[in-house]
Amino acid sequence: MNSKGLILLLVLIKSTVLFAQNGQVIGKITDKKTGEELIGAAIIVEGTTMGTTTNFDGEFSMPPLDEGTYTLRVQYISYQTEIVSDVVVKEGAPTVLSIALSPADMDLGEVMVVAKANREHENMLLLEQKKAIVAVQSIGAQELSRKGIGDAESAVSKVSGVSKQEGVKNVFVRGLGDRTLATTLNGFPVPSEDPRYKNIALDMFQSDVIQSVGVDKAFTADRTGDVGSAIIDVRTKVLQSDEVLSLSVSGGVNAQAAQGTFLKTDGVNALGFANIYQGPAGGKFPDSYAFQNKLDPSAAGYVGNQSYTLSAGKQLKVNDNPLSVFVTGGYSSDVSKQDGHQRNMTNNGTIYKDMGIDKYDINTSHLLMANANYQWRKDNSLSYNFMAIHTSNQYFSELEGYDNDALQSGAERDSLLLHRQQINDNVLLVNQLYGNFRLSDKLMLDAGVAVNTVNSHEPDRRINFLYINDGKYSTYTRKGMNQRFFSDLSSQDINSRLAFTYDMGDEDRMSAISAGYTNRLTSDRFNGIQYEQRLQNTETIVFDRKEDVSFDYIYNQERFDAGQMHLERIHSYYEVNKYVHAVYANGVFQLSPSLFVTGGIGLDYVDILVDFVGELGEDGSLNGRRTNRLDQLFILPSANLKYDLNEQHTLRMGVSRTYTMPQSRELSPFEYIGMTFKERGNEELRPATNNNLDIKWDNYLSRSELLSVGAFYKLIEDPISRYSSNNAGGFLLYDNVGDVATVAGVEMELRKNLFEWGNDDRETLSRLSLGLNATYTYSQVKLHVNPASQPTEPNSQLEGAAPVIINSDISYTYRQHKRSVTGSVLFNYFSDRMYSIGYDGMPSLYEQGVPTLDVVVSGQLSSRLGVSLKCQNLLNPAFVYYRDLPSGERLELEQFRKGSAVSFGLNYTF
Incomplete structure (x- = not known):
């Protein structure tokens, strides 16, 4: 058996053992008004730090739970928190939930923490754009995948007012080029790898590491001042589930x-x-x-284009607090x-x-x-x-x-x-x-x-x-x-x-x-x-x-x-x-x-x-x-x-x-x-x-x-x-x-x-x-x-x-x-x-x-x-x-x- 088959067998054995001893809670979170799936909604077992988030289809699967009755808390940015009581978990039998959330009024807390949500999904980024006071535009991992985009440079060139000039590194925003741009990684500046340019080449950031790419064309006092066209911020991927x-x-x-x-x-x-x-x-x-x-x-000999990516992640507990x-x-x-x-x-x-x-x-x-x-x-x-x-x-x-x-x-x-x-x-x-x-x-x-x-x-x-x-x-x-x-x-x-x-x-x-x-x-x-x-x-x-x-x-x-x-x-x-x-x-x-x-x-x-x-x-x-x-x-x-x-x-x-x-x-x-x-x-x-x-x-x-x-x-x-x-x-x-x-x-x-x-x-x-x-x-x-x-x-x-x-x-x-x-x-x-x-x-x-x-x-x-x-x-x-x-x-x-x-x-x- 090759290594890939061995890994798959071990995962199947692990899943079978866990679900034989515990129960499973699965389900979907939607918008109560439109029926649309909510991506990145948090589902947490009350009184614990155990939880998960919904995927691109609004679906979730909780970690295995012991038999018993639980209360779940469901949260999503700009929606009212929903408390689901009396969730019964039985050994070997999945519990299926369908939960609809109602929109809530915006408050300061939402504005401050909106960036912590799942910023890979198009709908979440559009929600962030709607809530923000300053105009922002972003493209996330889901859109990168849908459009076949391979790197950050190709990503931002799909944003309005942005174009790529052949033979010149990086992009032009509203007719202004490299010297007027500011490039950051998770909000921090990064140096250029080329002595001819101010900014690092955006194509160095492959889509495998990108959660989202933001293009900010309006400026505030708390951002860098050495910018004339746009601040391009690459956000790196983080763990979005219990393990992957x-x-x-x-x-x-x-x-x-x-x-x-x-x-x-x-x-x-x-x-x-x-x-x-x-x-x-x-x-x-x-x-x-x-x-x-x-x-x-x-x-x-022409070997063609090729790409390989391996990703792994897990959420742990340290002093009963989550470490991902x-x-x-x-x-x-x-x-x-x-x-x-x-x-x-x-x-x-x-x-x-x-x-x-x-x-x-x-x-x-x-x-x-x-x-x-x-x-x-x-x-x-x-x-x-x-x-x-x-x-x-x-x-x-x-x-x-x-x-x-x-x-x-x-x-x-x-x-x-x-x-x-x-x-x-x-x-x-x-x-x-x-x-x-x-x-x-x-x-x-x-x-x-x-x-x-x-x-x-x-x-x-x-x-x-x-x-x-x-x-x-x-x-x-x-x-x-x-x-x-x-x-x-x-x-x-x-x-x-x-x-x-x-x-x-x-x-x-x-x-x-x-x-x-x-x-x-x-x-x-x-x-x-x-x-x-x-x-x-x-x-x-x-x-x-x-x-x-x-x-x-x-x-x-x-x-x-x-x-x-x-x-x-x-x-x-x-x-x-x-x-x-x-x-x-x-x-x-x-x-x-x-x-x-x-x-x-x-x-x-x-x-x-x-x-x-x-x-x-x-x-x-x-x-x-x-x-x-x-x-x-x-x-x-x-x-x-x-x-x-x-x-x-x-x-x-x-x-x-x-x-x-x-x-x-x-x-x-x-x-x-x-x-x-x-x-x-x-x-x-x-x-x-x-x-x-x-x-x-x-x-x-x-x-x-x-x-x-x-x-x-x-x-x-x-x-x-x-x-x-x-x-x-x-x-x-x-x-x-x-x-x-x-x-x-x-x-x-x-x-x-x-x-x-x-x-x-x-x-x-x-x-x-x-x-x-x-x-x-x-x-x-x-x-x-x-x-x-x-x-x-x-x-x-x-x-x-x-x-x-x-x-x-x-x-x-x-x-x-x-x-x-x-x-x-x-x-x-x-x-x-x-x-x-x-x-x-x-x-x-x-x-x-x-x-x-x-x-x-x-x-x-x-x-x-x-x-x-x-x-x-x-x-x-x-x-x-x-x-x-x-x-x-x-x-x-x-x-x-x-x-x-x-x-x-x-x-x-x-």
């Missing part, structure tokens, strides 16, 4: 990657762990060619291929680069998450959360065509072959300890600390060229043509919070004031080592066919020992220390049964010190050292209003002032050479200040239906943006591009059940539902004119601001008893948007709008076995970057397709 043991597996294929030979870069093992080292030492001119990775790729423990671990690998072309141009429209490209990607992820939650007395809890995430992203790309800027030979159509291969290996370690403590009947304390560590490596990025002449491939020895690059980023991040809330309300009015302190102490250390390698004192090496090309034949230890190769080592680094101390005071007041107001003020002191070294000399001296410091005190007022027109209709309005700090790499003159573009920072950048206004109307059609319309306006002082000019080297640069920028728009969201049928006992359900959200955004900045550079056009959209974003889905669900099937069709679209603002005659660079279509089918074959089928990117659209020339012609600078993918998965709960 489940296994999920899935496999699939990308149709484009499965065609032909798949090429893999050297330096990463089969499990996705990179060979991390720093290359040969020996000062500026190394004494050996001791590189461990090959330059030539290998042909890999939950652990989940997983591995996933995703393989894809892109084919397309790259071009580049001068500011007069002359094309100097036109190359075809094939790119082979392998992305792997390992994760381990564990949390424990201990509760005692009323409203006291202490939680510990640990997370370890390892990701590896590797690609090999082959480009062929002409690039006169690279060769600089003077001919119009000099052709070349380029191999570029890159590995990014990242490790994130998170430790969080936080709790809520009732100090008195009126006073609550929320306190916590988080210690995070990030180690990010880019070991051995390899760039190699060959000159093409008469169909043959020959070496070309110009400086800068053949490089190996190693970098590592080490981040230490400690942040803490301390907040007191005093309840001043009574039975008729809710009123509370809060005050707190938060801090964040971050240290980033980045090292970059570049090796220039070129042949010297040797004849040109020629390959007759591309199939014969071998860069390992050209560059190796033997040629180095023979003096036929020049190797130069260039070492640069920067260090950024960031200290943020913030205090705030905030108040929540109920002025009438329908009118709620919050107001507060925050004070943030930010101190950033950047220490950059352009190059370490051969004797270890520091050449080109620069130090830059930013320190500023920000005063951040905010106010929010909520008015309930009636039970269904709610109006909200919020005003706030926030700021946007430049990113670490944007403040450093470090030069980064990307796959398509090169970037360089600017030491003179200043923080931007954001003045925000939000208005929103919500119509809660039912507990699962919503119609919402909102408008927003932002006035940004000293906006920061990326721009492209006709500079030497073709770098994309950063600046405060104007005095003010304006962002305004409207958002709409609809969740509607088009058809629903169920029998009287709700054992059979058939439902067709529609989800739709759409956003229109207007953005404009009047660009600065200065002696060094002048904008090509006087006004511009903001970087990443897509005027139109549409996300929609239509889902059909059929359920009968323990079996169910759900099918969803998802469509997403964003219109053309700015990638980089044009300067010095260079036209602005745009990303063409992209439609995507996915189909997801999932089913529950029994109470234990589930299946899923995902068909993603079915339209396989072209991703295009272009410039509009003065002649009216549109020039595509980059175009590629990612391919469609199909996967099948199984989930078994023991």
Whole structure:
């Protein structure tokens, strides 16, 4: 018998023994008015801590009980507590209950504890949105599963006003990108794993660890002030029942990657762990060619996409108080291929680069998450959360065509072959300890600390060229043509919070004031080592066919020992220390049964010190050292209003002032050479200040239906943006591009059940539902004119601001008893948007709008076995970057397709 069969046998034996000696209480909890299932309702045996919660179908199963008569207490957020007496339990015979709860009036306690409920379910998150004074939007684990969403980045891109820009990590919210976002994990900030970005890549958080993802676009004094577009908070999964043991597996294929030979870069093992080292030492001119990775790729057998997740949890008792423990671990690998072309141009429209490209990607992820939650007395809890995430992203790309800027030979159509291969290996370690403590009947304390560590490596990025002449491939020895690059980023991040809330309300009015302190102490250390390698004192090496090309034949230890190769080592680094101390005071007041107001003020002191070294000399001296410091005190007022027109209709309005700090790499003159573009920072950048206004109307059609319309306006002082000019080297640069920028728009969201049928006992359900959200955004900045550079056009959209974003889905669900099937069709679209603002005659660079279509089918074959089928990117659209020339012609600078993918998965709960 295999291990899986043995585990299943043990579980069955355990269940048989328990239920032979004890009785079982099972049942369903519903809304008394609508008959709808209530998810996350608590059922507790009076006088004990023994209990359970309802699942996604409103069903529950109590732990085995001894024979006898019991009283049960049933609780659910915004519903009246129901006491069920005289529940008789008999040995070996299940007791079946059907309990209907009546809605209750909201009170302060509900507002304070709503987040403690089961936030995996769509209805619970919609209820949270309805009760909240400040407008919030969230997507939970149930919706992630229904839409086939694999990570937090894909999750938030389904929220209104949010879109993903290809080639740029993280998302754009209301036309504003990474530097204006704030990313938190369970309310605590987490550092970025990439030196080019402020926020951690959201795709590091796989759906296996996500309870919900919240996107807050309206701001209050008690949240971080370094935000201009949204705070994205990832909430990790916690135990939702007495115990759980489940296994999920899935496999699939990308149709484009499965065609032909798949090429893999050297330096990463089969499990996705990179060979991390720093290359040969020996000062500026190394004494050996001791590189461990090959330059030539290998042909890999295509193994497809795969994912494995194991989760386990159990609720224990410590001093008669509940202690829940939950652990989940997983591995996933995703393989894809892109084919397309790259071009580049001068500011007069002359094309100097036109190359075809094939790119082979392998992305792997390992994760381990564990949390424990201990509760005692009323409203006291202490939680510990640990997370370890390892990701590896590797690609090999082959480009062929002409690039006169690279060769600089003077001919119009000099052709070349380029191999570029890159590995990014990242490790994130998170430790969080936080709790809520009732100090008195009126006073609550929320306190916590988080210690995070990030180690990010880019070991051995390899760039190699060959000159093409008469169909043959020959070496070309110009400086800068053949490089190996190693970098590592080490981040230490400690942040803490301390907040007191005093309840001043009574039975008729809710009123509370809060005050707190938060801090964040971050240290980033980045090292970059570049090796220039070129042949010297040797004849040109020629390959007759591309199939014969071998860069390992050209560059190796033997040629180095023979003096036929020049190797130069260039070492640069920067260090950024960031200290943020913030205090705030905030108040929540109920002025009438329908009118709620919050107001507060925050004070943030930010101190950033950047220490950059352009190059370490051969004797270890520091050449080109620069130090830059930013320190500023920000005063951040905010106010929010909520008015309930009636039970269904709610109006909200919020005003706030926030700021946007430049990113670490944007403040450093470090030069980064990307796959398509090169970037360089600017030491003179200043923080931007954001003045925000939000208005929103919500119509809660039912507990699962919503119609919402909102408008927003932002006035940004000293906006920061990326721009492209006709500079030497073709770098994309950063600046405060104007005095003010304006962002305004409207958002709409609809969740509607088009058809629903169920029998009287709700054992059979058939439902067709529609989800739709759409956003229109207007953005404009009047660009600065200065002696060094002048904008090509006087006004511009903001970087990443897509005027139109549409996300929609239509889902059909059929359920009968323990079996169910759900099918969803998802469509997403964003219109053309700015990638980089044009300067010095260079036209602005745009990303063409992209439609995507996915189909997801999932089913529950029994109470234990589930299946899923995902068909993603079915339209396989072209991703295009272009410039509009003065002649009216549109020039595509980059175009590629990612391919469609199909996967099948199984989930078994023991």
